[in-house]
Amino acid sequence: MATIDLGEDPLALDRQVCFALSVAARSVIAIYRPLLKPYGLTHPQYLVLLALWDTAPRTVRDLCKTLRAEPATLSPLLKRLETLGYISRERDRADERALRIDLTEAGRGLRKEAEKIPYRVVEELGMEVAELEALHKALGRVIAATER
Known part of the structure; x- marks a missing residue:
């Protein structure tokens, strides 16, 4: 295996991948805020809608896997999206333990604007x-x- 050379100061803040990713993520998400505001959406809610515009309906478990999120994180987002009228949540008839998430007509219609x-x-x-x-x-x- 090749020797890894991280230079003279491997702890220099401006050379840290984690720092660059963190600042870049916050900065890019800040660009989305004013674009999503007219629809009453936060960036995490927008990500949920993107996943549903790709495939709907989906179970909460599937959304968690796709978005790499925990159910406790996703649950409030889904409730808010339902309150906004973009999604519906209902128990899966085939498996009562599964919560099925689908787009409403308003949620499907929002896709055109979101493009x-x-x-x-x-x-x-x-x-x-x-x-x-x-x-x-x-x-x-x-x-x-x-x-x-």
């Missing part, structure tokens, strides 16, 4: 789509490495 959001984010970031795709691919590798 504008990624374009606005790319504009705000001022980066090339290819550069963002490469970043996404690299982050996918980081995620995969942490899930071993």
Whole structure:
């Protein structure tokens, strides 16, 4: 195995991957806030809707797995989305233990409006789509490495 060289100061804050990821995540999510506000959505709620726009209905367990979230984290988000009228929650008839989440008509209709959001984010970031795709691919590798 090759020797890992982390330079003269491996604890320098500005060289830490965790720091760069943390600041970048907060900064990108901040771009979403004003874009989601007209719909009454937070970024985590938007992620739930993205998962449901991809596949609906879904169980809470499936959403947790897809979003890499705990049920205790997801539950309040789902309740709020239901209050907003974007989703419905009901027990699965085949398995009473499973809670089935589906989009309402308003939730399905919101998708058309939400299609504008990624374009606005790319504009705000001022980066090339290819550069963002490469970043996404690299982050996918980081995620995969942490899930071993």
